[in-house]
Amino acid sequence: MQAASVDIRKVNKFYGPFHALKDIDLAIQPGKVTCLIGPSGSGKSTLLRCINFLEEYDSGEIRIDGEMIGYDAPGRRMPGRKLRGMRRAIGMVFQQFNLWPHMTARENVAEGLIRVRGMSRAEAGERAAEALEKVGLGDKMANHPSRLSGGQQQRVAIARAIAMEPRVMLFDEPTSALDPELVGEVLNVMKALATEGMTMVVVTHEMGFAAHVADQVAFMEKGELVGVDSPARILHEPEDARIQAFLRTYHERNSF
Amino acid sequence: MDFSIFLQYGPALLKGFGITVLCWLAGTVFGMTLGLVVALIQRYGPRWLGWIIQAYIEIIRGTPFLVQLFVLYYGGPLVGLRLDALPAGILGLTVYGSPYFAEIFRSGFRAVPHGQIEAARAIGMAELAIVRRILLPLGLVSSLPALVNFSIILTKETVILSIITVPELMYQVGRMSAETFRYLETNLVLALFFWLLVEAISRVGRRLEARITKHLVEERT
Amino acid sequence: MFSIPVFLDSFYPLFLAARYTLLISVLGIALGLVIGTLICAARLSPYGPLRRFAAVWVSFLRGVPLLVQLLVFFYTLPVIGIDVPAIVAAVVTVGICASAYISEIWRGAIAALPRGQTEAAIAIGMGPRDVWTRVILPQAFTMSLPALINELILLVKASSLVSVVGIMEVTRASQAQAATTFRPLEVYIAAACIYLLINLCLAALGRYLEHRTAV
Numbered sequence: 228m229q230a231a232s233v234d235i236r237k238v239n240k241f242y243g244p245f246h247a248l249k250d251i252d253l254a255i256q257p258g259k260v261t262c263l264i265g266p267s268g269s270g271k272s273t274l275l276r277c278i279n280f281l282e283e284y285d286s287g288e289i290r291i292d293g294e295m296i297g298y299d300a301p302g303r304r305m306p307g308r309k310l311r312g313m314r315r316a317i318g319m320v321f322q323q324f325n326l327w328p329h330m331t332a333r334e335n336v337a338e339g340l341i342r343v344r345g346m347s348r349a350e351a352g353e354r355a356a357e358a359l360e361k362v363g364l365g366d367k368m369a370n371h372p373s374r375l376s377g378g379q380q381q382r383v384a385i386a387r388a389i390a391m392e393p394r395v396m397l398f399d400e401p402t403s404a405l406d407p408e409l410v411g412e413v414l415n416v417m418k419a420l421a422t423e424g425m426t427m428v429v430v431t432h433e434m435g436f437a438a439h440v441a442d443q444v445a446f447m448e449k450g451e452l453v454g455v456d457s458p459a460r461i462l463h464e465p466e467d468a469r470i471q472a473f474l475r476t477y478h479e480r481n482s483f
Numbered sequence: 484m485d486f487s488i489f490l491q492y493g494p495a496l497l498k499g500f501g502i503t504v505l506c507w508l509a510g511t512v513f514g515m516t517l518g519l520v521v522a523l524i525q526r527y528g529p530r531w532l533g534w535i536i537q538a539y540i541e542i543i544r545g546t547p548f549l550v551q552l553f554v555l556y557y558g559g560p561l562v563g564l565r566l567d568a569l570p571a572g573i574l575g576l577t578v579y580g581s582p583y584f585a586e587i588f589r590s591g592f593r594a595v596p597h598g599q600i601e602a603a604r605a606i607g608m609a610e611l612a613i614v615r616r617i618l619l620p621l622g623l624v625s626s627l628p629a630l631v632n633f634s635i636i637l638t639k640e641t642v643i644l645s646i647i648t649v650p651e652l653m654y655q656v657g658r659m660s661a662e663t664f665r666y667l668e669t670n671l672v673l674a675l676f677f678w679l680l681v682e683a684i685s686r687v688g689r690r691l692e693a694r695i696t697k698h699l700v701e702e703r704t
Numbered sequence: 705m706f707s708i709p710v711f712l713d714s715f716y717p718l719f720l721a722a723r724y725t726l727l728i729s730v731l732g733i734a735l736g737l738v739i740g741t742l743i744c745a746a747r748l749s750p751y752g753p754l755r756r757f758a759a760v761w762v763s764f765l766r767g768v769p770l771l772v773q774l775l776v777f778f779y780t781l782p783v784i785g786i787d788v789p790a791i792v793a794a795v796v797t798v799g800i801c802a803s804a805y806i807s808e809i810w811r812g813a814i815a816a817l818p819r820g821q822t823e824a825a826i827a828i829g830m831g832p833r834d835v836w837t838r839v840i841l842p843q844a845f846t847m848s849l850p851a852l853i854n855e856l857i858l859l860v861k862a863s864s865l866v867s868v869v870g871i872m873e874v875t876r877a878s879q880a881q882a883a884t885t886f887r888p889l890e891v892y893i894a895a896a897c898i899y900l901l902i903n904l905c906l907a908a909l910g911r912y913l914e915h916r917t918a919v
Contacts, residue, residue: 279605281601281604281605307609307610308609311607311608311609312607313607314604314605314606314607315606315607317605318605318606319602319605319606321598321601321602323596323598325596325598325599325601325602326599326602327599327602327603327616327617327621328599328621329620329621329624338603338608338616339603339606339607339608342608342609342612342616343606343607343608343609384602387602387606388605388606391606391607541900541904542896542900544903545857545899545900545903545904545907546861546896546899546900546903547860547861547862547863547864547865547875547899548861548864549864549865549867549875550864550874550875550878550892550895550896550899551896553875553878553879553882553888553892553895554888554889554892554893554896557882557888557889557892558888558889558890558892558893559889561705561706561887561888561889562705562706562889639767639768639769639770640769642769642771642772643769643771643865645771646868653769653771653772666775666779667776667779667780667783670772670775670776670779671776673772674764674768674772674773674776677767677768677769677772678763678764678767678768679767680767681766681767681768682763682767
């Protein structure tokens with residue numbers, strides 16, 4: 228499966244009078260990892276959710292491998308079937324895991340394969356098992372989410388996404404809801420995915436992950452994309468005063 | 484007090500009980516189905532249909548069941564709706580119960596975290612599949628206690644059907660009282676009977692809940 | 705077909721009868737409040753038999769259809785030598801039935817109060833009486849106001865059942881009206897409108913109170 232590119236051009240988004248995304252331009256190369264950082268309410272999650280059109284953008288365009296998502300032409304919504312087809316290629320992992328509590332880990336992963344990819348129950352089950360092995364949960368397949376730790380639940384959620392063989396993966400603060408000691412196992416799975424050459428867009432507060440895994444880091448504030456550059460340039464020698472201020476508070480809060 | 488009359492009227496009472504159970508089961512099943520349809524329309528249907536349904540809910544919930552039955556059974560023939568007492572009673576129970584069931588389903592659906600529906604959308608699941616595989620199972624489970632509770636309330640409402648001459652238990656007891664003049668004994672026994680019935684159903688309902696929600700409760704270790 | 709003049713004409717007698725519907729519901733809830741409070745106190749009392757009595761009271765009255773309760777009451781009173789007008793028997797039955805629900809409303813409201821409230825009161829040295837009258841009950845009362853209004857709405861609807869013992873409230877009056885005009889459809893729909901009107905007003909009052917007491 229070929230990794231895809233994501234091109235975001237002049238994207239704007241309003242909630243009533245509130246301008247949530249302001250003329251966002253961002254190019255993401257196939258196989259590269261992009262981290263979106265910034266204070267809460269800066270619009271980074273909104274931008275991420277626009278990429279698979281869970282959130283509608285009002286103007287501009289977002290293209291997955293050159294194909295615009297959400298609209299057939301500016302202002303004309305694409306039919307639901309076509310949108311669903313595009314979403315198959317975009318995996319998403321949520322802050323709150325959002326596993327379906329009435330299904331086991333394996334059923335959670337197999338569900339999309341059966342309903343969306345049209346696989347047989349047996350084949351989907353096999354694929355689900357492989358995906359769960361890959362995130363290190365081969366022994367927890369029969370557990371319901373209520374019997375898994377937060378870190379395990381998030382790994383199942385990642386397995387659910389990668390089992391669909393996406394060409395882009397979106398992560399919306401995947402470790403923010405986890406107890407500190409469970410963050411590592413999830414980040415490790417994400418790192419492994421990055422080394423396989425997956426295109427990844429990650430909204431995160433884990434600066435360590437951004438520094439070591441990301442190919443580029445984008446900083447957002449108040450709906451604006453303030454800067455995009457290599458992790459070293461953004462995290463260690465930022466020029467913009469807003470980025471400096473953000474990193475200062477970050478370091479103050481994380482030192483003791 | 485003399486309770487021996489109950490032996491003499493045994494068959495009639497048994498038949499009445501059968502009809503009570505029939506009315507209750509039919510009213511619950513049809514009312515629940517109608518309520519589910521109403522709740523789904525409220526969630527997915529066009530705005531104007533939602534308003535009509537809201538008006539329907541307010542009207543049914545704002546008027547006594549007995550008056551609804553009178554409109555249906557005595558008023559119906561004037562607009563060509565001629566029903567026997569029993570079908571009229573079942574239809575009445577269905578209509579009466581549906582808005583309550585609809586409200587129960589509606590809040591059950593609201594209790595399904597939006598993220599779980601988004602997760603299904605994000606992997607490209609079709610809206611219908613999302614309703615069938617995610618919204619319904621989770622919504623039904625969170626509606627279950629309220630569903631059980633309301634169907635218990637409906638067992639009690641069945642006695643009102645006796646007023647429009649549905650030959651259910653209360654009706655048979657009424658006839659028996661009129662023939663034997665034993666009003667006190669008969670009604671006391673009827674009261675006791677309903678008390679036990681309602682307690683029994685509540686107990687079964689709680690068991691059922693505990694079993695169905697087993698996987699959904701966070702395990703504390 | 706549906707006749708508008710007949711429909712409109714049936715309102716006047718039904719409005720007169722609505723006084724009885726309101727009377728029974730309001731007196732019923734008043735009586736229910738008094739008995740319900742006592743029952744709730746009994747349920748929360750440290751004295752076991754009292755608690756069990758209250759639990760049986762609530763379970764029995766909530767398990768038995770109101771129509772059956774009405775008839776039991778109606779036929780019991782003469783047997784034990786009490787001869788009261790039908791309307792009194794009706795109010796008492798409705799009130800007793802309501803007491804079971806009201807005591808549960810109280811209990812729910814008291815249980816919903818954060819434990820910290822009581823602890824804070826004890827911590828500053830309040831005695832049990834002050835804790836109840838100054839801290840718990842005032843909060844429980846404001847919290848349960850919407851539920852009590854809702855109970856009143858239920859009583860307005862339930863009061864239609866006392867028509868079976870011959871009291872000329874809205875439902876009974878509409879039956880009489882239907883029998884003389886032979887137009888049951890119009891008359892009963894008019895009766896439904898009156899109930900709806902009363903209940904929509906009460907629901908609006910409930911929303912107002914809920915809004916006002918929301919903190």
